[in-house]
Amino acid sequence: MATLGMHRDFLLEFAALEKPVQKRVFEVFEKFATATHAGLHLEKLTHQRDPRLRTIRITDFWRGVVLKAETGSSYLLLKVLPHDKANHWAAKHRASVNEATQGIEIRNDVALERATAGLRALATQESPCLFPASEYPDKMLRSLGVDEEILPIIRLIPDEDHLEALHKVLPEHQYDVLLGLATGMTPEAIDRELVQAYARTAVRTPAAEETDELRAAMARSRGRVALVSGPVELQAILERPFDAWRVFLHPSQYRVAYHEGYTGPARVTGGPGTGKTVVALHRAYHLARRLPADAPDGCVLLTTYTKDLAAELERCLALLVEEVDVRARIRVVNVDALANEIVRAERGGTPLKLVVDQKDITARWARIARRLGIDFTDVFLDQEWRHVILAQALTEPEEYLKAPRTGRGTALPPLKRLQVWRAVSAFEEQLRHAGEWTFLQVCAEAARILDERRERPYRHVVIDEAQDLHPVQWRFLRTLVAPGQDDLFLAGDTYQRIYGNRVSLRSLGIPVVGRSHRLRINYRTTQEILAWSSSLLTGEEPDDMDGGNETLAGYRSTMHGERPETAGYATKPEEIEALVARVRDWIGAGVDAEDIGVAVRFIQLGRDIAHALEQAGIAACILGTAGRGGAGVRIETMHRMKGLEFRCVAVAGINDGTVPMKSAVTAVTVDAQQHQEDLNSELSLLFVACTRAREALRVSWHGAPSPFLAPVTAPRR
Numbered sequence: 001m002a003t004l005g006m007h008r009d010f011l012l013e014f015a016a017l018e019k020p021v022q023k024r025v026f027e028v029f030e031k032f033a034t035a036t037h038a039g040l041h042l043e044k045l046t047h048q049r050d051p052r053l054r055t056i057r058i059t060d061f062w063r064g065v066v067l068k069a070e071t072g073s074s075y076l077l078l079k080v081l082p083h084d085k086a087n088h089w090a091a092k093h094r095a096s097v098n099e100a101t102q103g104i105e106i107r108n109d110v111a112l113e114r115a116t117a118g119l120r121a122l123a124t125q126e127s128p129c130l131f132p133a134s135e136y137p138d139k140m141l142r143s144l145g146v147d148e149e150i151l152p153i154i155r156l157i158p159d160e161d162h163l164e165a166l167h168k169v170l171p172e173h174q175y176d177v178l179l180g181l182a183t184g185m186t187p188e189a190i191d192r193e194l195v196q197a198y199a200r201t202a203v204r205t206p207a208a209e210e211t212d213e214l215r216a217a218m219a220r221s222r223g224r225v226a227l228v229s230g231p232v233e234l235q236a237i238l239e240r241p242f243d244a245w246r247v248f249l250h251p252s253q254y255r256v257a258y259h260e261g262y263t264g265p266a267r268v269t270g271g272p273g274t275g276k277t278v279v280a281l282h283r284a285y286h287l288a289r290r291l292p293a294d295a296p297d298g299c300v301l302l303t304t305y306t307k308d309l310a311a312e313l314e315r316c317l318a319l320l321v322e323e324v325d326v327r328a329r330i331r332v333v334n335v336d337a338l339a340n341e342i343v344r345a346e347r348g349g350t351p352l353k354l355v356v357d358q359k360d361i362t363a364r365w366a367r368i369a370r371r372l373g374i375d376f377t378d379v380f381l382d383q384e385w386r387h388v389i390l391a392q393a394l395t396e397p398e399e400y401l402k403a404p405r406t407g408r409g410t411a412l413p414p415l416k417r418l419q420v421w422r423a424v425s426a427f428e429e430q431l432r433h434a435g436e437w438t439f440l441q442v443c444a445e446a447a448r449i450l451d452e453r454r455e456r457p458y459r460h461v462v463i464d465e466a467q468d469l470h471p472v473q474w475r476f477l478r479t480l481v482a483p484g485q486d487d488l489f490l491a492g493d494t495y496q497r498i499y500g501n502r503v504s505l506r507s508l509g510i511p512v513v514g515r516s517h518r519l520r521i522n523y524r525t526t527q528e529i530l531a532w533s534s535s536l537l538t539g540e541e542p543d544d545m546d547g548g549n550e551t552l553a554g555y556r557s558t559m560h561g562e563r564p565e566t567a568g569y570a571t572k573p574e575e576i577e578a579l580v581a582r583v584r585d586w587i588g589a590g591v592d593a594e595d596i597g598v599a600v601r602f603i604q605l606g607r608d609i610a611h612a613l614e615q616a617g618i619a620a621c622i623l624g625t626a627g628r629g630g631a632g633v634r635i636e637t638m639h640r641m642k643g644l645e646f647r648c649v650a651v652a653g654i655n656d657g658t659v660p661m662k663s664a665v666t667a668v669t670v671d672a673q674q675h676q677e678d679l680n681s682e683l684s685l686l687f688v689a690c691t692r693a694r695e696a697l698r699v700s701w702h703g704a705p706s707p708f709l710a711p712v713t714a715p716r717r
């Protein structure tokens, strides 16, 4: 039986082909998978670096490039290109097996020779060297998989820009290693995440097939090569070429998602677009698939912060999980909705009266403070209630008097605390009297109910966007599953915390130390957008929800593109007019309107932009109102951008006075620490919006720019 491997690049090129050509590709390669390859016409080239690289006719115009094993019957689909380009590509490239990972590597021999000659010509005795032998000895580099041929070249690289220029020229793994070192990863971290990860995630091959060198190397190339078992699987992959995440998990993602069993709560962290959600989806799938056949439906919970995010998880899960019985075992619902369901059921099904409007809540606090004649602001009281009293589940004034107030900036002597307690009692009493609830109270009640019943309704709980959850929600999640192996799995990034909920997981009975993994490769955004957006955060030091500090070191993207555009205008109409012109350019360049996102801090600006786009004959929809499936350019508030991504993103109205939004930031006189926290949340919000862009990002303002833009608008020296 022949083995067919598909390289990730092949799938990406396939995605861009027209439908009839795609159909031909399937017809041609379907035969590979069904073993009788004798009838396939693989063409050899006359002058080529690697005689194992062949081309295959797809149509008159298109050719596939295939690596054919010298022994055994394995094939690797590498490229699909126009005829001449395919020949050129096949002539210049060479495949080899990496010494460290034992995985397959493809290198452009001709370009490597040219680049080496160029670097040699540049180098002088005094030239700087990014990888001096004194710091990066040959032995260390070899152990990470840098080979003899590449070692002399890298001693010639003067700086990161030159390294990046070699991105498509160096073998992929070796480039990853060098970039990791250049961006501050330690050799040990690289060994763990880039070398050992491959070994641990290799697809096991039957011993007999180990004699087939290519097959064995393909099996050790997870994340770059997918092994295809037959035509049905081939079709399943080719049907959804844009969803490469279903098939090509990077080893660092795979080893986390398909880990055999964590002894307790586990966590995956990483910057934006590193595939945390993808890992959460695969983990849920893995856990559900592993359950015994008689496991009840819905016993694996996949949950997240908002309803919109849950809907997106549901959509992706449908793409990933084909087995009906496995899919049935996974329930997807957001945390608040689940808590609501439990409390409602307990109360005989009567819907709960929810108080959801923050303005309404603040007004209630203001009235209570006035009535009691106490000198606290409405915002202070509300925050004290949520961040201290609910967060620590304090039910008696004595507890509150002794409670730590970590994260709060104003000291509160006992007398003042008692005043706060009186206000809180009055606030809660008012709600109780009116039969009303806030979301957090519903979660607290749901946790109480489950605790009392000693019922643990789920076998495994997988949580996405973990950074935004409040301690009350964590306590509720903790009650959903019995502590033990694979109880909770969390995915989140503290740099994207937009709801200001700080937690210490350990204190909530969710210790993840020793079971926490960080992802570093960004699959969504170009390196230019990632670096630009990260520079907005300079100076900010988010916590890692577990006492340590997160770091952006080593985050990088595999893609390159234009530097983000910034543009300031005197007035709002001018800003909108220029934005409409840019959207028109994007559409003119072939981007679908639905692949363009516009993020705003206030929806009113979004409405104005939608109106202007429509006036210009460009369809637009405001997602919050139209649902996520509406047609045209997608416009949304920055909060609702979380979980979405677009080819092109315009972030508009980033003016001084609007971002950060005054009303969302506690006055420094009320609480200095809370003030800083709120500023961090607002900055994270801007970061989240910017990192939704896959290829192009444009950030604009009218009047003075937001102070958050200072790192990117300051005149360059």
Ligand SMILES: Nc1ncnc2c1ncn2[C@@H]1O[C@H](COP(=O)(O)OP(=O)(O)OP(=O)(O)O)[C@@H](O)[C@H]1O
Pocket: 243, 244, 245, 248, 249, 250, 253, 270, 271, 272, 273, 274, 275, 276, 277, 278, 279, 493, 496, 522, 523, 524, 642, 643, 645, 691
């Ligand atoms: N191994 C992979 N191969 C191809 N694409 C991938 C891979 N992993 C993730 N992606 C893609 O990268 C994008 C970002 O993934 P995902 O949303 O899971 O990242 P995230 O870390 O949760 O992002 P964020 O924190 O910014 O919301 C998605 O388009 C996803 O399909």
